[in-house]
Structure formats: structure tokens, C-alpha cells
Amino acid sequence: MAQLIDGKALSAQVLQQVAADVALLKADYDILPTLAVVLVGEDPASQVYVRNKMKRASEVGIGSREHLLDAGTTQDELAQLIATLNSDPLVHGILVQLPLPAQLDEDSVIASIHPDKDVDGFHPLNVGALAAGRDTLVPCTPQGCMIMLNQVHSNLSGKNAVVVGRSNIVGKPMAALLLQANCTVTIAHSRTQNIESLCRQADIVIAAAGRMALVDATWIKPGATVIDVGINAIEIDGKRKLVGDVAFEAVSQVAGAISPVPGGVGPMTIACLLLNTTRAVTRQLACPLEQGVGAMNTTARSDRYVRS
Ligand SMILES: NC(=O)C1=CN([C@@H]2O[C@H](COP(=O)(O)OP(=O)(O)OC[C@H]3O[C@@H](n4cnc5c(N)ncnc54)[C@H](OP(=O)(O)O)[C@@H]3O)[C@@H](O)[C@H]2O)C=CC1
Numbered sequence: 001m002a003q004l005i006d007g008k009a010l011s012a013q014v015l016q017q018v019a020a021d022v023a024l025l026k027a028d029y030d031i032l033p034t035l036a037v038v039l040v041g042e043d044p045a046s047q048v049y050v051r052n053k054m055k056r057a058s059e060v061g062i063g064s065r066e067h068l069l070d071a072g073t074t075q076d077e078l079a080q081l082i083a084t085l086n087s088d089p090l091v092h093g094i095l096v097q098l099p100l101p102a103q104l105d106e107d108s109v110i111a112s113i114h115p116d117k118d119v120d121g122f123h124p125l126n127v128g129a130l131a132a133g134r135d136t137l138v139p140c141t142p143q144g145c146m147i148m149l150n151q152v153h154s155n156l157s158g159k160n161a162v163v164v165g166r167s168n169i170v171g172k173p174m175a176a177l178l179l180q181a182n183c184t185v186t187i188a189h190s191r192t193q194n195i196e197s198l199c200r201q202a203d204i205v206i207a208a209a210g211r212m213a214l215v216d217a218t219w220i221k222p223g224a225t226v227i228d229v230g231i232n233a234i235e236i237d238g239k240r241k242l243v244g245d246v247a248f249e250a251v252s253q254v255a256g257a258i259s260p261v262p263g264g265v266g267p268m269t270i271a272c273l274l275l276n277t278t279r280a281v282t283r284q285l286a287c288p289l290e291q292g293v294g295a296m297n298t299t300a301r302s303d304r305y306v307r308s
């Protein structure tokens, strides 16, 4: 049976570190790291995520502001709110919950967020910095996956990794981080041929397609590590249930390590969002202060979560 990568337990460790950093920022600089979450419309799933994020934020001492806009909000109205948040010195992180209603252009909304407040890491400047291998705010879900992988592998160098999915928010940044960790990376998607045999050669499979039970036991090399990013809501006996992209029971028999859904990547994503909020604070401080909280640079942080 595969080792379970417990995202809930691991996220609690990350959150503990975030809480310590929040305390340090308070004690040394009298700063309350604050996250503004913008939700347009009334999608019930998004409302649950937003509520979860705010709850976790308050648990680690991060301030949060919730901006609930109605579904008919115009591009200009949203742009105005973001401009206000960009120039508010008491707001350090801005997250606009995606997807947005159809009348709003996601790309221009994302581009309007100040790059140093872009805790999602979706701004083109941050995307470019990640692609170039520079220190930047990194998308939360892939960052959470890397922390999970570091639990299982003391060294990722030379591993064959297949990322199933090529979205801007998961697949592409995931591939960039794996490449940064010296993996040999393949990105698979809906047009990929022989995806099953490609995956079967991988030491690491990241499933981020949004297709229930897509990844079956026949796709997995014995002993491989499988990270399930997928979140698919299904109904069983009239009850809502979340499942991932991986056929968990079957794959557990073959894989060396596997993350579950729920309790896997989801909680890690939220922990990394709050981690990015404290990192955003240090980016907004003047240089000498940034050196003062030098322990908070990316390298030091990711090292904390590498298996000892
Ligand atoms: N746990 C968490 O914190 C998070 C979970 N998620 C979940 O992760 C999943 C992916 O999210 P996201 O990247 O935003 O989704 P998108 O729909 O934007 O992208 C899905 C990707 O999967 C590919 N794909 C779809 N079907 C197949 C298939 N049959 N075989 C191979 N590839 C396929 C698509 O290919 P193509 O490009 O060719 O269309 C696309 O690149 C979703 O279930 C989402 O809910 C997302 C964010 C955070």
C-alpha cells in the first residue's frame, strides 16, 4: 500500500510557520499582514472556498477583508476596487476568486493587481519571473504540491515527472517548479497521445485535469508518487462528495505515495496562500527591512519543508 501524503497534517505545519512569521512581523515591524479576497457573484463552491480561506487566515493571525460584489459587476467597478486595494498600505495581498462571470476579462483583472500584492502569483510579471527561475510570488497550488513532494523525496533531481493539465493556474506553474527542482518534465493535456504509457514511465505524476478517475492504476509505475490536484463534486445517495482525478483505491495498490482528495492538495493551497501573504509583506517593505527578515526569502522557506 502506498504511503499517504496527508495534506491536512502537512498544511498545519506550514500554517504554524506562517503564524510564527506573522508574530515576528507584528513584534518587529508592527505590521498586521492582511489579505483582501474579492468574490464576484454567488457561486456556492466559491463562497465555501472564500470562507475557508478567511477562517484559516484568522487562525494564523492574518487580517482579512472580504469584498463581495454582485454577479453583474462591471469591469470598471472591479478595476476601481483593485486600484483602491493596490494603493491601500494596510492591504498586503489581493486574491480575486476565479472564475469570474463571463462579462469580466480575467486577464486584464489579473494584470491590474500590483505584482507585489499578487498572492496567487498569476500576474504576468510573476509568471515570467517563475519561468525565468527568479524569486517571486509562486502560485499556491503548485507550491503546495512541491512541499508535498519534498516530504516523500529528499532529492527530486533527475526524476521523470508528468503533469497532466496545462492551465495557467496549475499545470504550467507546476511544470516550471518541477523543472526548477531539476526534474525532467512532461506536460500532458487533452490532445496528448499515449498519455497512459507516458505516465507509466513517470516517477512523479501530478493529476490536474479536472476529470474524475482519469488516472487509473494501469497509468502508474509501481512505487511512483501521485499527487491528485483534481476537485470534482459528485453526488452519492443525494450527498455532495469531493473526489480527485485519481482512482484512489486502485492507484494506492501500485503507487509508492499518494495524496488524497479531500485532505490533500486543497488544504496545502490555502496554507500557501497565507504563506504568500507574509511573503508579500516582505516584498513591500523597504530593502533594509527585507534583509532584516531575511529568513523569509523563498530559499530559506522551501528548505524548511524539505524532509530532514
Ligand atoms: N486543490 C486545489 O487547491 C485546486 C484544485 N483545482 C482543481 O484541479 C483541476 C484542474 O484545474 P485547472 O487547471 O484550473 O483546470 P482547467 O480546466 O483550466 O485545465 C484542465 C487541464 O486538463 C486537461 N485535460 C482535460 N481533460 C483531460 C484528459 N482527459 N486527459 C488529459 N488532459 C486533460 C486540459 O487539457 P486542454 O488544455 O487540452 O484542454 C487542461 O489543460 C480541477 O479539478 C480543479 O477544480 C484547481 C485549483 C486549485
Ligand SMILES: Nc1nc(=O)c2c([nH]1)NC[C@@H]1CN(c3ccc(C(=O)N[C@@H](CCC(=O)O)C(=O)O)cc3)C=[N+]21
Pocket: 048, 049, 052, 095, 096, 097, 098, 099, 120, 140, 141, 231, 242, 261, 262, 263, 264, 265, 266, 267, 269, 270
Ligand atoms: N484566484 C483563485 N485562486 C485560487 O487558488 C483558486 C481560485 N481562484 N478558484 C478556485 C480554485 C480552487 N481552489 C481550492 C482551494 C482549496 C480547496 C480545499 O481546501 N479543498 C478541501 C475541501 C473543501 C471542501 O470540503 O469543500 C480539500 O481538498 O480537502 C479546494 C480548491 C483554489 N482556487
